[in-house]
Amino acid sequence: MPLPFVTADREDRVHAAQSVTLAQADRDVWRRPYRPGPWRVAGGALLLLLASYIFFSALIIALAGALPSAAVCAVCGVLVVTAAVRLLRSGVWVSSYGLRHAGLFRTTTLRWTQAETVRTVQQPVRWLGLPRTVQGEALVLGSSGEPRVLLTDHNADFLNRRRAFVRAADVIEGWAAESRG
Structure with a gap:
């Protein structure tokens, strides 16, 4: 029995899905531009x-x-x-429509036109969502009102996976930039 989830082609397919541009994307298909991290999978x-x-x-x-x-x-x-299931599905999802931030109890969807800025900043971030904060990087969504933290390099998806955080942040920033101009 083939196990495609443990082969090298799966990595190629994941990178190909991450490099989809807004023009190529289906309007109704929501994609997570990164894989869930080991801490999130272990908790689930x-x-x-x-x-x-x-x-x-x-x-x-x-x-x-x-x-x-x-x-x-x-x-x-x-x-x-x-x-x-909610824990495993939480995170940031993108489509040509906009950006969806799914949490454990609440999901917020914004059109790309409502997302004024999406940028990576250095700031104190919560470690695994706990009250303890450490210095790290966060992907911040600036829309009307207070800026919202979408991803951090110390959350359950990216703890000890710095390159994965940088890649996911670049993909989301790229989708936001492409939607604005």
């Missing part, structure tokens, strides 16, 4: 592992005859699976 995997234990507990409780308790356990399992 741990949540899915926890969900499997919760579902197994629901099965045991249902077999014991306490159906309302089993239903509560199953609902908790569905909530954990939903959180894992």
Whole structure:
């Protein structure tokens, strides 16, 4: 059985997808211009592992005859699976329409015309989304109101992956520049 996700052609296809320009892009297709980082994938995997234990507990409780308790356990399992999927899908997505910043609880979509500036700046950034801050780089979206941090080099996607952060920031800045002019 071929495993294309572990071969070198997958890397070529990822780089080809990252180099798609606005003129070549489909309007309705949202692309993440980078791969999810190992910290994000590990967090999603741990949540899915926890969900499997919760579902197994629901099965045991249902077999014991306490159906309302089993239903509560199953609902908790569905909530954990939903959180894992949202965690894995969070990040920055781009299309010819605009830019979508997906978080764990909220997703914001802006047209390219609403994004006044997209630039990389040196500033204190949160380490893995925790309250602790370190000096790093951030990709900042300047639109009407306060600037919004889209990506940092210390978030779950780019911690210890400096080149991947630079490449993703360049792709997003390129899409923003191409949309404005």
